[in-house]
Amino acid sequence: MRGAYSLSRPRVDGPVVLWGGALPSGSLKYLTFSRYLAALPPGSRGLVELSGGSSALALDVLGRERGVPTVALTDAAGEAYLRAHGFQGQVRHADSIAKLWEHALAYEREGWCWPRQLTNAAMVACVESWASALRAHVRERFPKVRRVVCGFGTGATLVGLTRVFSTGGFTVTGLQPAPGRPLPGWRTWAHQNLGPEDLFFAHHQRVPLDTAAPASDGFTALMDWARRQARPEEVLVIAHNAREQVPAYVAASSAQA
Template sequence: MRGVFSLSRPQAGGPVVLWGGAQPSGSLKYLTFARYLAAMPPGSRGLVELSGASSALALDVLGRERGLPTVALTDAAGAVYLRAHGFQGQVRQVDSMADMFHQAQSLEREGWSWPRQLTNRALVACVEAWASGLRAQVRERFPTVRHVVCGFGTGATLVGLTRIFMAGGYTVTGLQPAPGKQVPGWRTWASQNLGAEDLFFEHQPRMLLATAAPAPDAFTALLDWARQQPHPERVLVIAHNAREPDPARA
């Protein structure tokens, strides 16, 4: 998957940014789920996931590419976010996580494919598949980069990046929301986890997690954190759904 990544340093002396919004769904989640769905057995009636952000948007695009409908199970804020970002599938607003799981299980029994992103450890390998190409590109174009930071959601991206980049001598940090601040697609591990069945559970003791300062959105939070590091020019920001500004519009 080398060559699919949009990388640049927006500001001299600042961090390098991976512009994940350059992907077909506007998110790096597209690469992860494309890999996962490649092994999906034929005959699925559609795709369903508990998501109100990038995962649902990626599955929506991938489903349309395969001629499959997509259902997103989410809360009120997630429903607003998905519609505002072009989600074309069915949004089911659900009040509780238990009810979301119940509805997903019902659809799964009816023949729908449910990636189970919160508990599916296979998704880590799907991240590793594209992270290896990313590391090669970063090493070639930005050899001074030594630290990677990404938002912390399910944890699959954080674990996959850590495995690949740590082997090359990098460190990787997952950024959690500021206290009392909701960030679409992010969560706080201490208060939002599924215990031992959570895909991040077994990796958590070895992962680096940090808390973002209050910011209006995920991309700003990531940039602010990177710029506060002793050497921001050595940091790579993984911006899942950000697009590089068009210089012509500047």
């Protein structure tokens, strides 16, 4: 299990990063959905989800591994992102969440597996299953780490990490996008939620959220937040789809050699 994690500290005295981009679909969603789909209903015609980002990319890879097609329900911008990142499935558009939801329901009635990631509390348990091994790995390799930060999307990763890491004395924070600066796969709880049906609804009053400074992408926002903390070397950044970078101190050493 430990081989699934790519962890490093890009800068001396800077945060540690979990590089989700090293996984087969290029994001940590691969770990979560692979556990959820371990019980894929027999005879499922395919996989369908409301997503224009990491979830659709993970389901696309997992669908191909299982020999079933994947449909992503999103908008034009979401499709552009998916195609640019190698999505091979079908994409259907709609101009509102309500209509995308109707499409997903229609697929579900026809025998497709719809994980319902925005409302399905089972996703949290899927995250917990890989977060427990991650915590042990972090404690062994980076014992200084005491805080965890991740982007806030469905909330499943944030809640799962909080349940696992907080029992070990860590503090976990979810990061929302800066006002007027949307980031792929992230949302702002106050303005983008499904009410009581939302997966995060039962947790929003006790799981801390913070707001990122304006940034060009989620990884930059997370790293900026971590570096602004009093002790950035104690922070673990959960980078859902970022790929490992050569540590600055390693690059400097190579240049001097």
